[in-house]
Amino acid sequence: MKQRFLNDTNLLLVFSAAILLMPIWLSPLGAAYPDLLQKFAIYGIFAIGFNILFGLTGYLSFGHAAFLGVGSYAAVWSFKLFTMNVVPAVFFGVIFAGLLAFLIGYISLRRSGIYFSILTLAFAQMSYNLAYSVLTPITNGETGLQLTINDPRWIDSMYITVEEGLPSTNLFGLKMSGYPGFYFCAILLIVCFFISLRIFRSPFGLMLRGIKSNQNRMNYTGLNTKPYMLSAFVISGMFAGLAGSLLAVTDPLAGAERMQWTASGEVVLMTILGGVGTLIGPMLGAGLIKYFENIFSSFNKNLLHEVFSFLPDGVEDVVVQVVSLFVGGGWHLTLGLLFMIVVIFLPGGIVEGFQKFGGVFGYGKNKNSDSSPQNQAAE
Amino acid sequence: MDSILIQILNGLDKGAAYALIALGLTLVFGTLGIVNFAHGAIFMLGAFCAVTFRKLLTLSVKVKDESVTMFAAYKDEPYLKIWFGDTGEAIIDYAVPLSILIAIPFMVLVGYAMERGLIRHFYKRAHADQILVTFGLAIVVQELIKASFGANPIPQAAPDIVAGSANVGLWFGLGESLVYPWWRLIYLCFSGVMIFAVFSFLQFTTYGMVVRAGMRDRETVGLLGINIQRRFTIVFAIAAVVAGTAGVMYTPILPPDYHMGMDFLVLSFVVVVVGGMGSLGGAVTAGFLLGIVQSFASMNEVKSIIPGIDQIIIYLVAVVILLTLPRGLMGRAGVMDD
Structure with missing residues (x-):
């Protein structure tokens, strides 16, 4: 049999090239400005992560926005408390989203089908409502969490002399706005795509597909599917957290509306539009929706x-x-x-x-x- | 004591809205097997029936007021008032209840068109697809309404005669401090009547009996030579009427805007699932139950003990019920079992 041109290595290479060259090949379409490109990359990560859950296992979560929101909040708090460097922010965003995903997943995965959807929706709405009301000391309620001059920034204050005005997010001194910000997101997107590719091709991914096509049969063969489902859920939650923290990296504020169910709906739309269960589809869907949003609404x-x-x-x-x-x-x-x-x-x-x-x-x-x-x- | 009774009334009121939407949702699910995310949009369309009807009634012409000599000499006079005098004014006053008359045929039409035009093609598709396509439809309807009526809520007044509050306490000998707005009481009674009507239609008419049989075993009913599909389409239209009239009657309580449907839909869906997919009684019970629970949780006394509980209580109850009762409160075996 003839070797297909698009084997995994080539696919990854083509994908990376396409992403990194976006500023060039998107400019005729009027989409080559950093803000939009950042959004492409960030929501691409979000959709790719969502696809690991929905595409592979068929579990339709309506609560992924909660992880996006938690990622943002964690990142902004890391900016406020520790340092304006983005590495810890991304790290905390992913970790906290992962923890929340573990918690929600552990409970929600006791059910499947529409009940799972409703459970995840319920948890996400709870997080959203709490972020608006009781958790105001942490989330700053309706105003949204923002950086202020008086933030402690303990680590930064030890090494860096204080400048006038609000500091901006940076990667060891490289400011994370404009194109550097895009390339930071793009590289993470490529990493995420690689992880997703490996998951799709791995025995773990095969197991998840098995769950999708017939969970009962998987159980009958003596396999406990729960840990597999939970890992898929947590992984996809961490992707969402990463996306959330990147949103905060490129624009350091976090609001509760990121956790609303419409945001969860949006990522479902992206995934479906691109193609559920395909590797490249979610990225396409995310790009298309964000493109339309920016171009059409202008x-x-x-x-x-x-x-x-x-x-x-x-x-x-x-x-x-x-x-x-x-x-x-x-x-x-x-x-x-x-x-x-x-x-x-x-x-x-x-x-x-x-x-x-x-x-x-x-x-x-x-x-x-x-x-x-x-x-x-x-x- | 009074505050508790008020909260119960509040809860019933809120619950009535949830129950009416959830009733339609679960009716559609029980008959057609469709998870209809556009049901909230139907509720909203109903509300905008009332808005449109009032707009039609108050079509005005500028009339010069002879007694005023200064600037405001011209004022809007509705045609109805010019033609019919006081009767015309009374009709305008009663715009909200009267708009039910146009809402019913309109909703039948909408329901029928929606079922034949779109839903029909999704019987055999996965639930995820049904959710997504009806979600898309809901967005479209919502945006069309936004484009034609604007994004702001449009307040609708109840008829003057019921504008105030009823002295509910006096009726039951509980003292004068227990008062409650008339219109909310009327809304509550209306919901009761609607729920009763739907149930008696299904329970006491031959038509309803066939529909119930179809819900149980569609194939057999079909084999008996009954066009069950047609009846289900009509049931869909009925569900649309229930949601639409609920929307009409809700306008004086909550000024309608284009996203009110979505706001209610999410909660109604939780209600349906808590009640048990496909169970009509469950949907109504869960609607009232969650309404009451929510209004109790929003009492200041409760909030001071557990801050923020009013925001999450419905979802919390839903989570607990779903985890302890696999089929919700009254779900039948074999419907959407895991």
Whole structure:
């Protein structure tokens, strides 16, 4: 059999190249500015992590935003208390998210199917509500947790002379804003992608797929599936925590709204849109949604009038009226429609779309044939 | 004592909203096997029926007021008032209850269109797919409403005659300090009537009997030559009517905005699962139960003992119930078992 071009090593190389060169190849699309690129990388990590749980085991968690939020809070506290260096912040973000994931997972994984979804949703909503109300000393409630001049920053204050104004996050002196921030996130994204690739190919990943297709049978063979599920849940929670801490790294504030269930819904959308259970899908979905969010929501009526100025006046006004429903503040409408279309016509997401498209031109077999739509839920 | 009774009333009130949405959700799940995340959007559409109806009724024309000589000489006069005088004004006053009349046919239409147009294609798909597509639909509906009505809540007044508070305490000889807004009482009675109507429809009519049979064993009912699919579609429309009218009646209590559906949906879903998937009685019981529990948790006395309990109590109860009772309060065996 002929060796496929896209074996794992090449896939990783292509992926890394694509990510690192994003500032170049995305500039014709108007997306090559650091803020957006950072978001691509961060939400890519979030979605890749979510996919390890949902894609491999079929357990649909509606509470992943809680881990994202905890990651952010932990990172900001690390900035406030210890140092503006990002390494400890990321470390704490991942650890705390992992701990919370362990706690929530340990309880929620006693059930499966929709009950699991509701349990995770309940825990995430509890965290969100608590962050808004009782935990205000830790989370600063509605205002959100921010850096202030008077933060102790014990480690920094020992080594670094105090400068005027708010210090910015740095990696051993390299400021984490703009492109350096993006490359920091991008490298972590590539690491995460590599981990996810290894998990997909490992016996552990195979075990998780076994759970997805028939958990009962796995249990009958005398295997205790719980530890496997729990590790998958914790790993995916840690990915979310990493994403959360990176959000804080690129913009050092944390708010409770990151933990709301709509944020959990968003990552589900990204994963589904890209393709559940595929390696590259979640990243695609995350990029696409964030791209649309930024590009579509920046359109306004004047811009539309320019775009459609070639039409006759009467027609132009009507067209602009209609189109303006879908852009600017109404870009969620586009998102909802896009989402429905994908679920209805392309249950396997964009990746499946590519494969079908490739199939038309006679390119080989489906690479990720496990993403069949029928057995997505763990029931 | 009074404060406890007030809390019970508050709880019943809140619970009634949860129960009505959850009833529709579980009805749809029991018949069609669909997890409908767009049900909250239907509730919201109902509320906006009331908003639209009032807007239609108060279509105005600028009329010059002869008695005023200064600036504000022109004022808006609704056509209804010009045409019918006091009767017209009374109709405007009763806009909220009257809008039920247009909400019912509209909701039947919406329910029917939704079921035939979208839901029908998702019977055989995984629950995750159903959740996702209806979630997408909910976003679309929500955004359309936002585009046409704006993002701010639009307050709706109850009819003047029931604007004040009822002296509930006096009715039961409990002293004068126990008062409660009239409209909330009316809403409570309305919910009771709706729940009773749905249950009697299913329990005491032949049509309902067939539907119940279909919920138990769809295939056999189909083999008997009954078009069970058609009936289920109608049940979907009924569920939409229940949620929609609940939305209409809720407008004076909570000014409707475009995301009210989602806010209620998450809680209603918790309610359905706590009550037991596919169990109508369970949904209603759990709705009232969680409503009451929540309103007790938001009493100051309770909050001072356990701070923040009011924020999480519903979810806490849900977690405990799901972990101790695998099928929720009243779930039937064989429905969504793990």
